[in-house]
Amino acid sequence: MTQATRVHVAVPNAPYDVHVGEGVLQGIAAATAGADRVAVVSDREVCALHGDLRRHGVDAPMLEFDGGESIKTLGVLEEVLDFCAASSLSRSSILVAYGGGTVGDLTGMAASLFKRGLRVIQVPTTLLAQVDASVGGKTAINLAAGKNLAGTFHQPHAVFCDTGLLGTLSEAEYQSGLGEVIKTALIEGEPALAQLESISRDLGARAVTALSDTVARCVTTKARVVVSDPEERGARRSLNLGHTFAHAIEHAAGYGRVPHGIAVAVGLQLAASASERVYASSTDLGERIGRLLSAFGLPADLEELRSRYSLGAALTANALIEGLGHDKKGRVGAPEFVLMRGPGDIELGVMIAEEELRDLLA
């Protein structure tokens, strides 16, 4: 193990630790030792590439799925719940999620429901899941009407972010995680943003230290925000920076066409432009975001996204504005945006005139 960091998430009633670093997964057997029984839900691809958790001393029933959005349904949730029953889990047992954000969301939801709640340990295996999805206790499945429309708040018992698993991610999946990394630095503030800029080359190359430092830093920021508002009644919505635009992009492109974090990356650029307009101030934020996006090989703006994914016909201003009305996080009515006056200076619930939006999304 090179460098292991422990981030404490001090949510009331059920505080927990996030273990970050290459090789931290070797601690999982000890973390499950207190349970009367253990069961594991895994991503099949991850098991094929890295072996299943028996390698790390977890001797338990295992259920495997192909990762991806299509497993986040009530039908698959029932399979996981039936698996919990077949594994004779009790409220003193532990369910382990070993995979990306989809396996984590699904398994976390099953853990919150089986016998009205047992402990879940998250072992996120994508960058996106390590820096974002695995921490904070949101679980979800999708409904026909939209993404993440049903779920629970159920904080994990522990999280193991083993950065040693990230080397096998496809470039697109890795970049998708980097979108959320940039978002998190913008929420945290200037020092985090400057630090990210200074290591962007190493991080793009998945260098060991850059990777663990970044995941630890993002988890620390996310933990701070989550602790301030565990059930997303206010402050936690700052984590939606860039997401109102991202959801419009995903909606207009057709869900699944653009990886979520890549839509977020471009959404951050749009949020920076929108902020300049709304606050009538000119900052270098858009430029700095653009440089980071380019350094990571992400599309630097909406135009580049359109051409890279051949979505010129789909991502028109009209289609995007229509998509903004479908944002699942906003209240009823007009879309609300999370904007920034500067790094770390976030404002929630901002409305933007349609005319301005049309200009932005042209």
Add this chain to the structure above:
Amino acid sequence: MTQATRVHVAVPNAPYDVHVGEGVLQGIAAATAGADRVAVVSDREVCALHGDLRRHGVDAPMLEFDGGESIKTLGVLEEVLDFCAASSLSRSSILVAYGGGTVGDLTGMAASLFKRGLRVIQVPTTLLAQVDASVGGKTAINLAAGKNLAGTFHQPHAVFCDTGLLGTLSEAEYQSGLGEVIKTALIEGEPALAQLESISRDLGARAVTALSDTVARCVTTKARVVVSDPEERGARRSLNLGHTFAHAIEHAAGYGRVPHGIAVAVGLQLAASASERVYASSTDLGERIGRLLSAFGLPADLEELRSRYSLGAALTANALIEGLGHDKKGRVGAPEFVLMRGPGDIELGVMIAEEELRDLLA
């Protein structure tokens, strides 16, 4: 309105009121007034007999089901969640459950999951749901492996126990509720038991005052227990008095053959006998329970249950002992019982030797 009682349930974070009495349903429109949107899930039979909630000023989308255990599935839960989406509910909306315990459990679960939780108002229409299921925030659906295996804790926003709805219940459904009424008096203590004995004739006849007094008293007891242990880590398990035996009866008879509260009634009698053996004390509790059961037309003991439901071949001591191993509330391993030294003097987690059980269940 004759006599309305308001019972306050002081659970942390989300305290609420239970309104009990004939005609209290006229208060429902005011209770939903604060919501941005409202939607109602109803029992079809109840709407046919008593009209839907538009009669009481709730003008909202409505979804109807035939009540009964068969709606407590993940498939039907998805229908309710899709209905929430189609009704454009937000986290500021209110979902109303208008029916027996099955509609209440299903709708409560949907409310806890849609957008990770919105408010639910329970309007229980069976005696069992008024005195037990609607208060305390347990929600559930069934899995193939067993009853109530998946669910949440989600306290209602308000509960309306309109005793004016209970006149149309079948005798069996009414008696089923009376089983839980006796249980609740035994948990509460001597004054409650004596009071129940004194009004047993009126209550059996569904007299207005006896009914509201009883529902209010049961709700008060249940509220006290729930507040002491909202997520059932200890004390709340006292509400399972009679239930280890009842679940064995339901399991051995085949679920649905014996109404739940009637199995509980006989389970209480068995718990009294078991308590006498375990505590090597002779009380008149078994006799008093037997007199109440008879007064309410309930089977007074296991023998009478067997003959009334022609279950002599199914409810053998062997089958019942096998069924005890299937108790969903007990920890892993041997069944645990809730026993009583006397009214209000409850002990949790008691083990009973198989030999003793064989005698009891002969």
